[in-house]
Amino acid sequence: xxxxxPKLVCFSCKFGWGYLNTNGYEKQLKNLIPIxxxxxxxxxxxxxxxxxxxxxxxxxxxxxxxxxxxxxxxxARKRILLLRKVLKEFxxxxxxxxxxxxxxxxxxxxxxxxxxxxxxxxxxxxxxxxV
Numbered sequence: 001x002x003x004x005x006p007k008l009v010c011f012s013c014k015f016g017w018g019y020l021n022t023n024g025y026e027k028q029l030k031n032l033i034p035i036x037x038x039x040x041x042x043x044x045x046x047x048x049x050x051x052x053x054x055x056x057x058x059x060x061x062x063x064x065x066x067x068x069x070x071x072x073x074x075x076a077r078k079r080i081l082l083l084r085k086v087l088k089e090f091x092x093x094x095x096x097x098x099x100x101x102x103x104x105x106x107x108x109x110x111x112x113x114x115x116x117x118x119x120x121x122x123x124x125x126x127x128x129x130x131v
Contacts, residue, residue: 005122006126007031007053007056008031008055008057008114010031010058010060011033011060012034013037013060013062013072014034015037015067016061016102017061017103017110038059038072038075039061039069039072039074039075042079050127056097056118056127057096057098061073062103063103080098080099083097084097095121096127098117100113
């Protein structure tokens with residue numbers, strides 16, 4: 001039996017998290033999707049990630065009162081809170097969807113956030129889509 005390695009999809013805001021400064025974390029996360037604002041991540045993007053085999057989805061956005069686009073991080077947070085409730089209703093642990101609002105243009109915190117999320121997902125096990 002092979003060891004479970006979680007597939008994590010990460011949407012990363014280029015203004016708050018500096019996705020151009022990879023700092024080596026691209027080796028940890030093959031499914032990094034750079035975005036202009038966390039508020040631009042639609043629920044369909046998240047659902048599609050789960051449909052395509054993701055075990056977890058992580059969104060990295062700007063901190064409170066620090067969004068380059070004014071309210072994108074608030075929109076993202078609301079969207080995630082509501083979508084987590086929907087996921088729970090479908091039997092998917094809401095812990096598989098996280099948002100981290102912070103600023104890290106050097107990319108130093110990204111590996112820490114990714115590792116923590118992967119550990120949580122690993123404890124939950126693989127996501128088995130309903131048939």
